[in-house]
Amino acid sequence: MFQASLASMRWSLLACLAVNGIATASNIYKYQDENGIWHFTDRAPTENTEFETVFMEREPEPRIRMRQEGTQTSPVYLLFNDYWGPVQVELKLLHAENVMAEPDLPARFVVPGQTEQALVGLGALDERRGFSYQLQMASVPGPPVAAVAEDLVIHPPFRSGESWPISQGFGGGKTHGGPDSVYAVDIVMPVGTDVLAVRDGVVMDVEDDFNRGGTDKERYAHKANHVRVLHDDGTMSLYAHLDLASVKVRPGARVRAGRVLARSGNTGFSSGPHLHFVIQQNTGMELVSVPFHFRQPDGATAVPEERRILRGTLPGR
Incomplete structure (x- = not known):
């Protein structure tokens, strides 16, 4: 032979x-246990443990x-x-x-x-x-699903009592040109604003190690901190441009609508503080964005249009 x-x-x-299927940095977690011993590790401690996060650069990992x-x-x-x-x-x-x-x-x-x-x-x-x-x-x-989800009505991804404008709505030609983002929205909000889960689901992916943003697409396109949540119907919600080391949920955790996921930021390909939000679905080796309406406090629904002011409906957890 x-x-x-x-x-x-x-x-x-x-x-x-x-x-952003890759991560280009890793956190080092610093915390003190019940015996007064300090620990430095790349594994996140339990949710009840107070810790500090040290930002560390490293090579990309797929x-x-x-x-x-x-x-x-x-x-x-x-x-x-x-x-x-x-x-x-x-x-x-x-x-x-x-x-x-x-x-x-x-x-x-x-x-x-x-x-x-x-x-x-x-x-x-x-x-x-x-x-x-x-x-x-x-x-x-995501799981391949033949039929695109229809008639989705979701909560805005921020607290009740808050109101924030949409800077780029459905079909926005500025940065949302592909099938995976044609139904994405950009919501202007200050850095540090709590970002809430809009639907129940499982945290599929987390990235919160990036600390920079800018308008150089080649340099920053894949450096937006984000949380991806998988829902029971096979759709996925993506929350992007989050602040450094601000994610509050662990990969694999099941979250309810209204859970605080992270804080808004200005990381990645971004010209200013905002939240990039989109619902996506795998229709068979193609990631597509899915249209939806936002629920409003008065019971009405709002189409995500540029310059529309959204009002929060979730209490936050």
Whole structure:
């Protein structure tokens, strides 16, 4: 049997991790236990423990990680999903020569949150010859749902008694041009304003390590602190541009509408303090934004239009 060399087994992973699927910094948590001993750790303490947060820069780490097992002639590729919710993955073979795959590619997979799953094994069609290929991977967060959610009416993501204007509404052409953001809204609010969950769900992803923002898209587009919440109907709420080290919920936690998630900020690609809010859905390897109306205190509903003043309806928890 011909032993294929590593040089002949070319492969690449092209990850499409929508909306900040990577983290570029990590917090160090400083706290004192009941014995008076100080701890410095990258693991968040329990919710009842008082702690300080020290901002630390580090290299990017993907939420979706692929690794290879097996042998040079029979490689197996596994994927670890570091989200606290499912991710859909699509694998394709490019520039394949004398290659067979089990299962056949292209193929799509759904990998549960916090799970590693074997996706595909590869080998030579003709074992007497070497083989070469590129393995292309794309991923989209959330469970694939064929029908887009309709008639959603949600609370504004801030407290009752507060009122904040919308600076960019549905179809805003300033920065919301793609399918994943055409139904996004920007709500102007001061840094430090409590941001509340608009619906019940599970915290799927958290990032609150960034401390800078600006209008240089190339530099700041992927540096917005955010919280992503997965709802029971498969939709996901994304709250972005949050303040540094302000997230109040843990990944994997179930939250109720009105729970304080974080504080608003001005991180990432941003020209001023505001909250970027959008409801998204995976319609089958495509992340799309979903239209909705905001509930108002008088019982009416408000279309998210530019310059509209929203009034809060949630008490906050």
